[in-house]
Amino acid sequence: MRKLFTCMYVLYLFSGQSIALEYEIDSEIEIQPKTLIQLSKNPTWIKLVHYDKNSTNKSNYLSTIHSLDFFNSKNGNNDPYNELISTIKAFQIPIENFTDPNLHALCKFPARAMWLQEYFPIIRKNRNKIICSDYNKWTLNNSTESISLIYVTGYLGNPASFYGHVLLKMNSNKISNRTALEDISINYGALIPDNEDPVSYIIKGVFGGYDAAFSHVDYYYHDHNYGEVELRDIWEYKLNLTKKETEFIVAHEWEILGKKYTYYFLKQNCAYRMGELLELIDGVSAIPDNNMYTFPQSLVKTIASAHHNGRNLVEKVIYHPSRQSRFYQKIQSLSKAEKLILTQIISNTEILHNDVFTQRNLISKQKIIDTMIDYYQYLIKRNEEENNTQLKLKYKSVLTERFKLPVGQPKISTKDKTSPAQGRDPSYASISYLNNRALGNLINLKLRPAYYDQLDSSAGHVKHSSLSMFELNIKFSQNDFYLNSLDLFSVKSINNNATGLPGDSGFAWNLKAGIEQTNSTTTNKLVFKLHGDMGESLRLNKNILLIGYLGGGLQNKKNGYGNSYANVSATTLIDISPKLNLLFDYKYQYFINGQTKNRKIIRFEGRYQLSKEWDARIHYLNDGNFESGVSIGYYW
Template identity: 35%
Template structure:
């Protein structure tokens, strides 16, 4: 029961606003002041105003939104009580001829929530028809919501760790209708032609505005799945109609409103987590926000339950064009691959005995893969080559139609979802013995994100690595030394490349940080270093191993006459020995441009997974001196 300070019939209350008065009348004054204070301090009201959370998990008195139009009180961005009273006052105003600009329509989520708390509809002098809002929501056609996770994309630093979207599922969305569903996105507002370095720096320090936008799902499916070749994982939420309505209304309120964008924490993952946490019983916002990753939100969501039922109702994947090709190619046997290559190179035709003699089911599989190949090549190649590729695709398609009707043969091995992986951050403790000094030091290691060549998992690129802010310390005889700091360390490989024409095996690497020059002078020869390289990789069908070769250009501080610039040739061997054991061996020859002497650097790393969130590692290094290390790690 709502406590009313003064009970007035709705008609009499309407006249109150029409009478000339000496002092301004506040609609909020009809409600008990204690009730208003309680509502103003309610965490849900704070969420609707997008007040930032402190490290303790409590709400601060400051909204994340910088747009003045989001607040009805001059103090609304810092005073939730003042904003509550101003909101109630605005709801009771009469329509001035622009109904869609009335507060009942503009601040729809506030209206729905406050109506449930204060029974506004009983006392409002006028209930406004919000036609634009109704049209945007499809007149209650949105029946459920899905969180969509786009896997990482190494072509853009802001997308290294993946991206989150929120999909508004229409009634019975399937096929074409599914692609027409509205999808909500959060991202930085970046000027056109912004170069990479300013983009990264501004994203880290919060110099960009950001906001929510929406497009049809087709737009994102094409951009991520076709252009950037990223898998899209969809997690449909098992929440009630009232939660769906409230989240939709809040998204409506946030359209065009500006935030400050921070690449590491107040990013797409954090803001999407805020949105879906409006649903009753869902809490996926990480307790600490020094860095927030999309995969972490997906893992939190998959572990979230309401009344002992998982909040994820359904999970599905829209594989990228590249993933479809690679998974299908893995299903082909050696003979089928030879026929495939012959067809692509036009050394054999569909009338050749090699193809005609195949069983029908083998023809299905082969034709599906060759059509996937041409569609993949059409995306990758220029317009001048697309006509030829299109004609070859249509030829394969026509051959497929000559066979008896049958569904596409799906790969036997299904792609593992990102919710199944380990946690994103890593720390370890162990010992490092330097053979040159015969000293053993305690080694502490922390990697805020994300993965390396030994612990890649679900939603990561096999045999690749991506780390930022990785730090290693040595403690010996009461002395603490910095052993290594990687500001950014990326190794991009195409470990699933088919070897078919124009399916590149090329990869690249980038490392910016501080490291010990060699093991002999460690820990007293710390130097800043930048290196970048390019190379090629080869793997077997099961991706149990990867052989890579790189040419690397590097620059570092000149100490001990090593010079500033050097060129290196490096070979890597990455092995998956079992489901829980992986190893990486590397050999490098580095030559300084001002020094004829070459340096030879060797390393071997072995990892044994103890459980999904812990491991033990062995590291052997020879770089003038030699060292051996043993560490125990935990993911968090």
């Protein structure tokens, strides 16, 4: 065994300051530590204390965390060097000085200690002496064997969830007999006051009006909330990290739990912060390369295409369908005869004892009953705040019949879901050549920073719905150009898979705010408009969806149009093939107090997907004036 001895090692700094560290070293190993100044500039240290470049400080750094207890130095939030010195000193404080060891810096900052012990063995020695019971309990005695990035698809019922959501799940080794639903999950979100209105939320969220923090909870809470209540599909991306790398990320998660950040909806959001955690590991690049915004799906696409340690960063992709998706999968697997019987049973549960049902073969019975069980569970969850007594009684009767059948589930053939990681990029630009009867030939440039429309929804999006922010359209004539429209936001939410069964309606709604020309003949008659509709969708078959709306809008009075109007509209969406989609739209608007009392607007658009990055479209508009054209678009 090599002889160990105790010595004093002193690092001399360029500033003349020194710090003495007492520790045991191996006499046969030559140690050439870096200077403290070099360590304070090390990218890992910068990441551990969450420093961003900031030219207003002498150090040119400022931490994005503004909780004072995250720092060991008085000015640690803007001085990486002093924070490093103070952290090393804090790690040397005798453990005996603390009645509760959990308050020692080694227990509060385990990731910093893990990194610094590679340079200062005294820190490793002290770590081996201390028992951090709170940290050990939280990590289940370091039982995390892998980490998964969880992506939750978009939810148009809440502005905070329009673009989806990401969080991390710590996959334990199950030694303690815990299930995957009991694993620890790490979430990041804005700290929003109760009853905050949507407009305030959007404004404050975009411009940094909220604090935000990491939190932790058993994963089953998110699985239930997203998959069972909000009916959102969940995708799990299990990461290919070493045991040491996994422990390092888990240790840093402990350090930042509850610490306050400033929340920015478009950029420094859940996707950005989860990407930061993953980028603690040398060689991992997770945050999408975009200075304007960070979308959860973009983070997923980045890590899914990344490599680490000579392997794919993502080891395995697991799809967790929502309760609604499971129900739709089952009903789509039924034959026409089975669907008819299911409809009859829903109307009258006595059919369960009729030859119509009892004469079916075992597999058919199981498929019908299992679909009905999911149907009633789906309705009960969807209408949780209402009186569900009758639904629960019907559910109980169907469940009783299922117990009479043999154990086992029939195999259901379903289409493979496309992972959001395989979806297209979120931003879109196009150039159109248009012929306008009143204005002649025009060129239209469109820029849509985010996200999708009714014809180009991709993997991870809500099909046939639309979501866009800051969409800009500029038109060029032979001698001039003008702003045609600028949407602040536009959302169309459609339940396109509605079965038509009682309680499973195709509810649809639409909300839009922005500025636009009053009609297709004007070039300098911009109005601010707020428009909203509510309606129903009806699926005629797997390729055709009809939507009807009633609504209205407010705008500033200009060009003979009043400042308010009622709106009736109908939309038809046709999926001819996976690459070819058509949209027909008809609107009738009645103006309350304008010279122009009413108008009709007919619009047609067809889209053909040339590749994941390119598409081609044809356009037709009739609002009393005719405009038609073709365009080519690019996604990035």
